[in-house]
Amino acid sequence: MQVNGDCAVAEQPVEAAEPAAPPMKQTAQEWLKGASFKEILGSDASHKSLFVLLDNVNGEKGVLLMNKSAFSEKAEDVTAIIKSAQLKELMRNDIFGNYDIALPSDLNLIKSQLIYPANDKIIAKYRQEEKFVIRETAEDYRTITVEYIEKYQMELNWVYNVLAKRKEAERIIYEDPDPHNGFILAPDIKWDGVSMENLYVLAMIHRRGVRSI
Secondary structure (H helix, E strand, O other): OEEEOOEEEOOOOOOOOOOOOOOOOOOHHHHHHOEEEEEEEEEEHHHOEEEEEEEEOOOOEEEEEEEEOOOOOOHHHHHHHHHHOEEEEEEEEOOEEEEEEEOOHHHOOEEEEEEOOOOHHHHHHHOOOOOOOOOOOHHHHHHHHHHHHHHHOOOOHHHHHHHOOOOOHHHOOEEEOOOOOOEEEEEOOOOOOOOHHHOOEEEEEOOOOOOOO
């Protein structure tokens, strides 16, 4: 309290400044706009897939996985393709012709995953390398494989999110809740959610600590 002449004036408490709010994580669209091509990590012609390493202006790295979606077999979608197709003739012989077809973007979608920020372990996972087949003994597993897994295994938070139903709960196909032998069966994020011929599912066990099967 301060005394000013004959009057006592109560001091107003000084409010502490509120801490600055933590910066919001960029959306995938925002992050991608700030990214540029760095390197082709790998590709798979049979699945029409491409794995691309990206550099962002904020210093982060990301991995963009692109896969051409299967054609829809719905009559209305096929009709839309026929009506909107722009043909570029490559070769013609009698009644046979080869053409490139340009389609509107909504009829030519690409299934993709964007992983950001991506650390060295994630980048290494998608980098194409020569593959070998080896015969592994139990001793090899204990002395070589386990050490490698413990050193290079990526974070499994996404798996634990699914098991705890914090994420993708609506995608679960089947669950055995037994904590020792139980598992969850759910479509892999690689699946386009449409083509049953390309349905790809994952089984995630509830028991933690199992590193390979």
